[in-house]
Amino acid sequence: MEKLLIVDDDIGVQKQLKWSLADYDVVLADTRESTIAAVRRHEPKVVTLDLGLPPDAANASEGLAALKQILEIAPHTKVIVITGNDDRTNALKAIEMGAYDFYQKPVDADVINVIVSRAFSLATIETDNRNMKSIVGCDTGIIGSSEAIDRLRVMVQRIAPTEITAMLLGESGTGKEVTAKAIHKVSNRSDKPFVAINCASIPENLLESELFGFEKGAFTGAHKTTLGKIECAQGGTLFLDEIGDMPYHLQAKLLRFLQEKIIERLGGRKEIPVDVRVICATNQNLEAMVAEKSFREDLFYRITEITLNIPPLRDRDEDVLILANFFLQQYALEYKRNAKSFSDDALYGLRHHKWPGNIRELQNKVKSSVIMSTGSQVTAFDLGFFDTENAEYELSLNLRVVREHAETIAIQKAYALTDGNMSKTSELLGITRPTLYSLIEKYKIAVNV
Numbered sequence: 001m002e003k004l005l006i007v008d009d010d011i012g013v014q015k016q017l018k019w020s021l022a023d024y025d026v027v028l029a030d031t032r033e034s035t036i037a038a039v040r041r042h043e044p045k046v047v048t049l050d051l052g053l054p055p056d057a058a059n060a061s062e063g064l065a066a067l068k069q070i071l072e073i074a075p076h077t078k079v080i081v082i083t084g085n086d087d088r089t090n091a092l093k094a095i096e097m098g099a100y101d102f103y104q105k106p107v108d109a110d111v112i113n114v115i116v117s118r119a120f121s122l123a124t125i126e127t128d129n130r131n132m133k134s135i136v137g138c139d140t141g142i143i144g145s146s147e148a149i150d151r152l153r154v155m156v157q158r159i160a161p162t163e164i165t166a167m168l169l170g171e172s173g174t175g176k177e178v179t180a181k182a183i184h185k186v187s188n189r190s191d192k193p194f195v196a197i198n199c200a201s202i203p204e205n206l207l208e209s210e211l212f213g214f215e216k217g218a219f220t221g222a223h224k225t226t227l228g229k230i231e232c233a234q235g236g237t238l239f240l241d242e243i244g245d246m247p248y249h250l251q252a253k254l255l256r257f258l259q260e261k262i263i264e265r266l267g268g269r270k271e272i273p274v275d276v277r278v279i280c281a282t283n284q285n286l287e288a289m290v291a292e293k294s295f296r297e298d299l300f301y302r303i304t305e306i307t308l309n310i311p312p313l314r315d316r317d318e319d320v321l322i323l324a325n326f327f328l329q330q331y332a333l334e335y336k337r338n339a340k341s342f343s344d345d346a347l348y349g350l351r352h353h354k355w356p357g358n359i360r361e362l363q364n365k366v367k368s369s370v371i372m373s374t375g376s377q378v379t380a381f382d383l384g385f386f387d388t389e390n391a392e393y394e395l396s397l398n399l400r401v402v403r404e405h406a407e408t409i410a411i412q413k414a415y416a417l418t419d420g421n422m423s424k425t426s427e428l429l430g431i432t433r434p435t436l437y438s439l440i441e442k443y444k445i446a447v448n449v
Ligand SMILES: Nc1ncnc2c1ncn2[C@@H]1O[C@H](COP(=O)(O)OP(=O)(O)OP(=O)(O)O)[C@@H](O)[C@H]1O
Pocket: 141, 142, 143, 144, 170, 171, 172, 173, 174, 175, 176, 177, 178, 179, 241, 283, 359, 360, 363
């Protein structure tokens, strides 16, 4: 039986609703506090919520506050608000805040049954869709449920079976290599190698031999014939990351390989046929580089047969929690930790952080937080969100988190007030300098010491 939470402070109405909705496993609540506790404990897909809750039963303020909190804790919950029969204004306000539907008293068993059953159907479809999306993500390895990522996955599926040369554009850490791997994985080259090379991280004089390989004796130190990355990718896919950093003189050689599908190793005379699909990526403006003649125009057109834009994480909020949860499960398993979920303040911190380092930053934060975590919940403190001054922290009931957060904020404020004078900071805080230093180290507070 599906779990349904009924929130009403009138025992008569509670009974009537419970009786009308006998097909569900009903849980009852009559105040905002008991509602929130029931949402956390039972995770109902659907809630009927009377807006007139005590201590403000004559108005809707407490009911609307409960609605806001429910949707913060469990954003996918379908909340049906129940109002007095002339309170359309608050009903509409609730819909604006994210309630699924509203119903005006008096209770009619048939009507409320239809509304509740529709809410359950929709909740189930949405859950299935979300699960489907993660499964699609697992196929390609691209996790996320934002529209942008959905579109990217569709493009990956379309271009993978072709030989088209794709250019992946996006900031560092947005998932360009993950996308290149996805194209390889879905293509019919998937049982052959995927070889990645970062053109920016290899010194200019070594890049040529890294890519094309060399014959024994080609230069001092070339003791044996060595295959380059292109040959290593034979039959498979070569991912050229940071292609904008490819030295100009190498660009012509690369173009020849792309057009004629043959290479020559350094110091070699033999033309070697290669069957390699190429995917490139950059976060530079190649068109501008072409205009200023630091990137060859012919190569530019050869490698940008199709362009895929990968948006930064700050433009796809929906993906943050999905990725964070994915990494949490992954690292909890890897580091044998008990962490199963994020606390409310951690979720708040995750949602509101701007993620300049994109997914790589998110991944690192979750990884270290899982290692730091002591219980089944990862907290904002574990994630290193000490500076998020917000009301949402009040949601945390974990005393350690509350104390550590308060101490961090107090130290930061005192430090700022005293212009970074450590003696005055400790005096203001009423602690000794050694204690101040140890707290600064413990909470990893950025100060000039
Ligand atoms: N959609 C995604 N799903 C799962 N993991 C992802 C996703 N996007 C990125 N990651 C992870 O984030 C990290 C950075 O991704 P990736 O290396 O693909 O980014 P990039 O854009 O190629 O970065 P750079 O430009 O710095 O090379 C990797 O550890 C990767 O596994």
